[in-house]
Amino acid sequence: MSESDLPKPLLSNARDAVRALRPSQIREVANAGFGIADVLPFWFGESDRVTPQFIRDAASNALATGATFYTHNLGIAPLREALAGYVSSLHGPTTVDNIAVTSAGVNALMLAAQLVVGAGDRVVAVTPLWPNLVEIPKILGAHVETVALGYGAQGWTLDLDRLLAALTPQTKLLMLNSPNNPTGWVMSRDQQRTVLEHCRRHGIWIVADEVYERLYYADPAARTAPSFLDLAARDEHVICVNSFSKAWLMTGWRLGWIVAPAALMDDLAKLVEYNTSCAPAFVQQAGIAAVQQGEGFAQELAGELRGARDHLVQALGALPGVDVKAPPGAMYVFFSLPGAARSLELCKALVREVGLGLAPGSAFGPEGEGFVRWCYACDPHRLDAGVERLQRFLSQHGG
């Protein structure tokens, strides 16, 4: 057909708020390595191991038996029950009515943000931080203010007074990620108690991204890092976000959950309907297997990662000019080295010159500049090979 009589099309652009969102600097580094066959990638927040067989089997069995239909917005009942039991065992009494299943941890964060913030609202976040927590509220038109962690002899620490000063009565929401990506910083229970009390006083919501809670090394007797769920009643202004990605190596499954007041669940179900409607039915069945049969695996994994952390910290610490401290949680070391003052350029050079894939600190906000992130969720031999490449790079650049 001839369309020559139609007006000329306009060029298309996304709205300004979306164009202003940060693109991934990690992807920019990965692109710099495009075409280089021999890259050791430590840049993504992901183990190099496949999801355990029993979890994959559960999904395949569910597919074989026909679990290919829509589910309830908040998730299938047996998964919600399994999660309520799991959360109760870690953090005290939690009912099915406090649980919503989501299409990934990041989807849970988007839903939590949609629940409480709209255009013009003031949000506070503690940084350096994986970009998603800072960018999600901006998609909704909110204004995000950041409070930076400090770095010193104790590693990454929070100046609690600075955070409390930022949490003004005009603040709608505090977004926290502890154990923290990228720094490995873990908020102490005393800090959590003070922040919770302050937020109660001023009616400020807390969205706590606790997806790394099972990767906690500071207290060998603890199954999890300190959680707001240990302190908060289930009916107050606290929304905790979690994921199957880290504890059970299920990054590619996109399955998460929310613990929130029961009074919010009807509204949350509407938001789930309008975002993804539900997580895939057979993926939820796999989630049941992970929760019910995966406790031993999660504990072993945390032990392995603790070993990998110690191994990497020791190896990096032996290199000239590298300042690295063992972080108490998560699966990253976030360390400084010569050249890291321009971390994006440094990481591009690392991948191009020696095939070492690290994430630039500036990917996690301007507060992360001067550092790089190394994900140690892999075999120690692979870590050694990476350290050897870094050593070579540093010696080539006069280190």
Place this chain on the structure above:
Amino acid sequence: MSESDLPKPLLSNARDAVRALRPSQIREVANAGFGIADVLPFWFGESDRVTPQFIRDAASNALATGATFYTHNLGIAPLREALAGYVSSLHGPTTVDNIAVTSAGVNALMLAAQLVVGAGDRVVAVTPLWPNLVEIPKILGAHVETVALGYGAQGWTLDLDRLLAALTPQTKLLMLNSPNNPTGWVMSRDQQRTVLEHCRRHGIWIVADEVYERLYYADPAARTAPSFLDLAARDEHVICVNSFSKAWLMTGWRLGWIVAPAALMDDLAKLVEYNTSCAPAFVQQAGIAAVQQGEGFAQELAGELRGARDHLVQALGALPGVDVKAPPGAMYVFFSLPGAARSLELCKALVREVGLGLAPGSAFGPEGEGFVRWCYACDPHRLDAGVERLQRFLSQHGG
């Protein structure tokens, strides 16, 4: 630990815009049938058949070979390539750079809305309409105006002049769903051309929800309903949303895609990152199987659904007081009958008294009041059993 020294928690509520979102009236009807064992459900937009075996096998094979990792935000390359080929075969040249894989059709709509609308923007939608298109912009703070289809001797029709009048230069976005859920209305190519021309002139975005395009009965020679992709250049203000749910019976998989200008893809990738990051890796592998091996299945399914439509329309038309017309597309009949002036109450009575599960017209906006929706994606014997129940109900109520 004692928390008695902390201030009393506040009760928690979602923000007003979220509380004002419509809850599902279909769910309200389903709840009215809770505890009734013998219900024939025709209320959801879903076939009663499991996803084809070859698609389920593709997912299981992908799981077995370890496809459990994050993928590119816009989807794995082979799926984007398969979709580019598929869309090209239906609607003319479309490149991989025009394709984004999403976590469901509804997720694609949320992403498209996030791309172009923010707080205070004016959106126009044609109704009756499944609620998601109307509610999604409200989550983002936009204002939605509706233009109602008319119902008469020709079935459901659009008054094009009314729609054009509503599409003022102050309008940011037109959201259209054709073939339409719930009415089965299909926008004609001439209407699409006029609307596209008008939107070009005034710089108005079009988001076209075309998930039912393969369920089109008005032209037996056509593989799809008329699409904006047949008329629009790939670099203009048109975003087409599609899904694997209807053509390949993959509702529970939550897999969809977007066809959009290549210039938008970097911004769209950011939004995918901040909403779900990607669709599950093995679900995407199943999507490749659906597109590459599922053309015969999709065509057979459309034929079966056409037969089911004809069967149901004939059976309903024989009942006293029922006004039903064969719709040109989708998988619903949206018809009037005695008592439907209060469709929610009618549907609750139908499920309670005779175990017949229909969706009330008011679930699709006030413009749908007076009608009920019946999904005919099932075996004709099941349709007959449902019609028998409706007949019994009508005779019991003096019909």
